[in-house]
Amino acid sequence: MNQLLVQCGNVSELFSAIPKVTLAKASFRCHAHARALMYFESHVREKSGSFNPAAESSGIFADEDISFLMEIYSGLEEPDGLSGLANLRKSSTLQDQLLINEKAGNWAEVLTLCEQALQMEPSSVDRHSEVLNCFLNMCHLQAMVTHVDGLICRIPQYKKAWCMQGVQAAWRLGRWDLMDSYLSDTDKGLVCGNSESSASFDIGLAKIIQAMMAKDQFMVSEKIAQSKQALLVPLAAAGMDSYMRAYPYVVKLHMLCELEDFHALLGGESFLEKSFSLNDLQFTKMIKDWDNRLRFTHPSLWAREPLLALRRLVFNASNMDVQVGNCWLQYAKLCRTAGHYETAHRAILEADVSGAPSVHMEKAKLLWCTRKSDCAIAELQQSLMNMPVEILGTAAVSSLTSLSLVLPNPPSLATQASKENQDVAKTMLLYTRWTHYTGQKQKEDIISLYSRVRDLQPRWEKGFFYTAKYCDDLLVDARKRQEDQRGVISPPAGGTLTEEKPWWSYLPDVLLFYAKGLHRGHKNLFQALPRLLTLWFEFGSIYNRNGSSVSRPTKEVNTRVLGILRGCVKDLPTYQWLTVLSQLISRICHQNEEIVRIVKYIITSVLKEYPQQALWMMAAVTKSTVAARRDVAAEIIQAARKGSRNVNDNSALFVQFASLIDHLIKLCFHPGQPKARTINILTEFSALKRMMPLGIILPVQQALIVTLPTYDTSLTDSPSFHAFSAADHATISGIADEAEILSSLQRPKKAIFLGSDGVQRPFLCKPKDDLRKDARMMEFTTMINRLLSKFPESRRRKLYIRTFAVIPLTEDCGMVEWVPNTRGLRHILQDIYVTCGKFDRQKTNPLIKRVYDQCLGKMPEDEMLKSKILPMFPPVFHKWFLTTFSEPAAWFRSRMAYAHTTAVWSMVGHIVGLGDRHGENILFDSTTGDCVHVDFSCLFDKGLQLEKPELVPFRLTQNMIDGLGITGYEGIFLKVCEITLLVLRTHRETLMSVLETFIHDPLVEWTKSHKSSGVEVDNPHAQRAISNIKARLQGVVVGVGAAPSLPLAVEGQARRLIAEALSLKNLGKMYIWWMAWF
Template identity: 30%
Template structure:
């Protein structure tokens, strides 16, 4: 059709041709005058009489024949002249090239459906159902191509092609509907919409789901099954078995737990076994399989599952015996059992038996994993490994050969260490799943054991090193087991190995496993015996100990002592003094270990909480405070892994003690001797902090910069001088980032804050001409941004009105466009992401910020005004990289709350990234940068590709043609009109039916490809759960439909506008009654399981993490106490002009926050609090958020009906 278009027009009438060069003209002329169309209306061959269905007939013997002939048959049914002509001109290509046929097939089928008649439409359905309904082998056989018959392979390929066609029909219909809905042209009689919608309604979604499951298309199977349940909700319980099998294939343990929670009937034996196996409870699954095997003959798939359970439990000998038993009594299982036998042999390091097995088994190039792996390991043992299936084995073989050919022992050890380092890095990027990682570590142990034998005689140092690595591998297995959900069953076999005499560190992990199982006495005994065995010799002094014990052994000793101290502390086995001694012993055991210092300091802090009054805490506990500060400070000199725990808590102890000492109203309570004691402690702390400033790299103070800048009005002069010194160091080292965090204080209306901030900037060393100009340009830019932000806008502006920057603030454009202007980074999140070094050895020369910074280049003249109360302005900045960035300039809103909230979220993200369970699920908070310019204005990073929750719902309501104006229900939700019972009835019977659950359809429309849909839906659930818990802890309210945004590229949720913090919503005229938004649309988008499964588990993980790090997180929010935030307490806004301001309301709010972090939940209708477990607290919050009695009383603007 392309050639026809060109030939049918004379050359001089083709306007685009003139834009090409001479060379292009020559090529075009050759084709125009010497080529002929492949097909025309006159020479299209007649369509043969195809049978129906084509699949299974002589016209569908191969996949290519079926795809081509069905395309031609469907093409004959297309009636639209122009469209049919396009297809007919491609007939030759469709016949000759399978990829072309597969490309056109979805288009041809779509138009065939649109043009179908009563006679042809059933034939289309017949073809589809014939393909997907044919019985197939179990999917276990479909995994390996060598086990597939040609028939089943043909069926699988044809079925997948049909699935792609159906997906294409869905996308085509979505695009058609979106286009015509927006143009208001979609009618009930629209042929395209009516035909395609009818076709999808005629599809048996349950059949499609089962067919996809058989073909291994699990994401699509889940999508179709959820569609089936949507239209037949009564059948949900009947298809739970299929949900269970799909989620088991997807290794989705959270969803499986969700299925268990929603099941109304008792699970069958098979379903129970699937649950146990999928959730890692292999011991229980094995018992079920063995019990079933005794009662009846197991199916082949169950036999395989039983062997996999034994191997998963690391019982290869039992697995081997079972394989031989099954093979002896079931001849058709011999080949399958041989594969498992091979794995059992190499796990047992029985390479002679493995060799005998492999020699009698022929492995094809597409053979089984276990047999191919066995060949690889045997090839390694024979030193004949060439390009093979396992790159890791190949590379390790090369290392072994290089070590053999090296006489220098130091070079050999370096090669071995580098290889192990690379293995460690590889394991870190593997999915954090215990089953996957354990498989890798088993292979590595087998290879390493062979290497030990190779080097035992001629290179004992390398052999000993590899032997230690085997022990380390067992430790990693123990750690993985401990972090799994089935500790007591999943890796119990690790405890049966007595490696304590060989691998000294294993006793620590063994104790942790015992403790996790609940066997606390055994864990303590294991630790005590392990420490005695590990360090059998006693030393007269610490110096003698350090001189005679290696650093590795010191670390192991310290880990054991710290774990013992922790367990004794948790169970209050000993008193405070004994606990301090236990923690101190851990510190003394390895003075280079950061963690022991942090744990000792935290224990001192916990001990301080036992003092009833601040007076007792500061006088009687002054030595404890000083020791806590000293240990926090010492930890930072040995690493920064715990910097978010150590530094905020250190500063809080120091600064609060200084405030207490300098407060005239509190001094009379202290006796002169007590004041002297306080003064002495304060001076010592000042000296400790000064030493940190001198010894630590300045970037380590970046995480607490805002905490420091909030205390510039500290009443004690000596403390202020240290604060000033610390701020100056950071500001001089990182002026670009630090100034954006400082400018709000510099522009403060509080005179003392502004003056002291000016002193800090003056002391930062902006003395060179370049730095002076940079500071001047930065302050000018922020001042003009303030002017631009605060400039009044026409009250009658319309939504799409465009304004000019040059007319409002011409100087802003001039500053940025000036060629002599200094380079100033854009206030966007990527410029403020701190990357800390891995250890103290990396402190020097570490780059804490990324190097590819983007600077202001110019501002686009046109900007828009967002329709909201504050009328924020969205401006476009062209960066130094040539890309466009968007900033939202907002006035009449204290963005310091938003800044602190984002800072809090970044700290939470750092903890989520370190936690094993969180990392497995990729839990995180979507953040953006907020730059306050003063108390009531600032700049916010605009994140692209976001759509508000309210807009997403409205779009889908319009597509479904059920949308009603939100104002239509306003009268129904007036709070003063009805009592609670009437409100509830009205909400349930009159409001909710108008706005049915539809948000799940937005995800289907936005992410039409099944795997992207599932990934986006999972990301949505995870980010919703994390933000729900974080928002609850901080008392975040005002979560209406415009403050929750969805990322159209990933499905993640991002929240904006954090002005309503610390339960401020309770003070509204119509108080907010829910802890977070969990309305029916939010729940509906999570799938049929709703809040069960993913959402609940992610909530529990997040809340547990927040509660366990409560002290640190509270320290991050402590600056609120010292910021005179006008919107919190207007009566005290004018106070504190020349002193450090203390926001009493913030103090109260932080107390409430601490209470929530302790699991305290208000009893219903009472003022008393009840402490709940993490699971209990999450359940209570979910019930509260979904309670209709709460939702029906919410403010109309919050839209509880969406």
């Protein structure tokens, strides 16, 4: 045995002796890019350190090291990392720029750089190959063919390479003679690596098409099988890293599958001889299947372009010009959303030639994206003018031509199909929104155009929602001006100071259009319904405040508003009210009795329909210290219990639930024995044990998030639809015999509940902590996840926030879903420092306190931090990733997940003024690398009001930077910050409509002195917080200890915030046990 250990030690010593740089280069040659990065980063850390401005010292890298790292990141297909590396050079090279832009898909820029490179190396085969690749990706196919023919003459020894790339253009153009010619020459001459790797699949594809034209069934099958076989090896290798690495091969298999479908439909004939029509049922079914499959593909240009090119080939063969045009339009949209405007313009021209419908819409959107707003509006206006007057409507025509010299077409006798009405409505809505945005029309014209949109498509949610938004803007504008003039917020007893009608007169229209939009769909549910309720509650408070002095017009408005809300109660599906249940619960003691009556009815309806979820959300208010709230909650529950569909089952549920909540509150506050680490549930809570099993769902996040239907809403809920995921949610079948007592000051308990599915789920039962703000924050982050999933750049990077269930049980205790496999940053770092001999659990913290006390007033805080504290703790967080994720692909994935989740949380946290981000409130998942934030009691800039104000916008200390890799915040972290800010700023109105509900939420405590009394008052703290949030969403830097800035661009705002976060001047002024050195 000893001999074996000695031999193992010898082998280990031998491996250790191999230089890391040698291992990195060997791994790179084997295409093991993640392994290469892991070894090379270790080598660079030993040699130069890492880029870390928050540490005592920051590394400077050699140019050759950066160049090799760029090659590795290029192999990892990680453009964000590439841009970060380029920023670390003193001056970026031409090769750097080529790599970055190529991986980012900026083909116009790549072409320009290739032109520059070819001036220095006119005969460079690789550069010419890159030019051809640019032409292909920019869809300049004819130019590509011309260039290929020129290169065959000029550099004939690489004829094979040029012909291979020529094939890529030829089959897309449908130039079959040219394709045959190129194919015949693909075995003559030399080949360069660039052309071989990119064009080999297209060669196989062209040979399949060639066999299909020759009606050679056997050859078609053989070539498809060969192409599939050639993809399996790289697919398997890439799949070991990640699904996204394997995705290009999946797309190629997708193409082969569609070619097989088409070949089967041909029945042995050549597609040049057999054509299809849309009346052919088999062909139509195939196209429908293809469209459905396309929707499930990654919505990116590189994934969908080859599929759309193949479909153009199929449609071209049957002379289906409109379908060809639709493919071009889809391609144009992909290019536009990816920012490739030149290619988008090229695709629009092709679509126009093919006669595709709605080309004007895509063209206008492209013009708008390129900041040609006048041209975009003119394009839509001209398109509308070309439509018959009876479709547009005379009022809309009048509004269209109010500031135009363009005359509309004379009336046409042709009857218009509903599809055409839909196209007209879409065009008119976009035109109206843009003219409203640019201020090119009068209010009456805008309202007339919105009215016509609704007439054309009376069941279209979007038309009503944007009408409501416009009326809402008018209301907000009028209110601001009138209140500034009066200096009060109440409507006058009669009349106004000016001839303008009072702001509250807009309210019925705003509420009505929001309501009608919600009645027709739910795409804008999370913006429309919270806003509708906020306006209603506000007006009700003002109306009540004025009492007997209310004017007759105000009474009429109140009557209309109440009528609209009663209509909402009757018409809107219950699941929509469920999404705003917390907002409704917060208003059960509103001053206005009529509002309270309606709110009680809505909550009762939700409780009857979704008792399991709603009861958990109402738990805290049923135990409110305010008697009025408690009584109303009891009344609502009693009404729901009596009116439930299944009275017996639900009656038992309500009784069980009330008893369970009482036991859970006692568990939260149970002190336990003075030094005990556990509580015996069996003896201390025997009644709770005897209750088991229960018919109550476990309050995990998945069971509480509403799932919206995939169809538009109708007058009532579909009988088959349920607002929660189809999976059966586990109920509580038991509780573990012991609960762990955690060692923090409040001594929370970790109780383990057993689900009916057999899975154990831990929950943290927290006493002396108001979790209501935490619960609302989780609702907010769930909405942000929805926004991130819709934006192409964030969806491609799979950006999200880790959420978990938070259940307030009373105003000062609650339950939090335990996030498994997580540890706090402080505990992780302390363990590493203990292992390194840098930290003693008894002596180190007192030593740091002495250093702080000795330096107080004697030297600047930043100098003290840099010279006295940071040398004691060199950054080590990167070691956690190396030890926790020893397999290189898992290590790289976890670090990417860490960078992504940390960046998203940093930006979201800054926007909402989240403070107290010490090392125990930031957790890390040891299975994924995800960053998870907990404890949201310090929201809305509360950290700035502490005795020691928090000057940093988020935590980006030396170890947080160290975990990002040797490039620090440059690259991946910075790019994700920019994308997150862009999403937040783009959707600022949606975010504000939700955040403004916090202002009016009496359940959310703003200061220690502000306690819920059941009486609603205006809250200056909340108003100030909302003002700061609005400013941040406009790009203004506020609340980080710096003077407020002018609005910054997204990129400038991200860099400024990062600079504030890692500033040693700011970090030095933080509270000592926030631990700025960790």
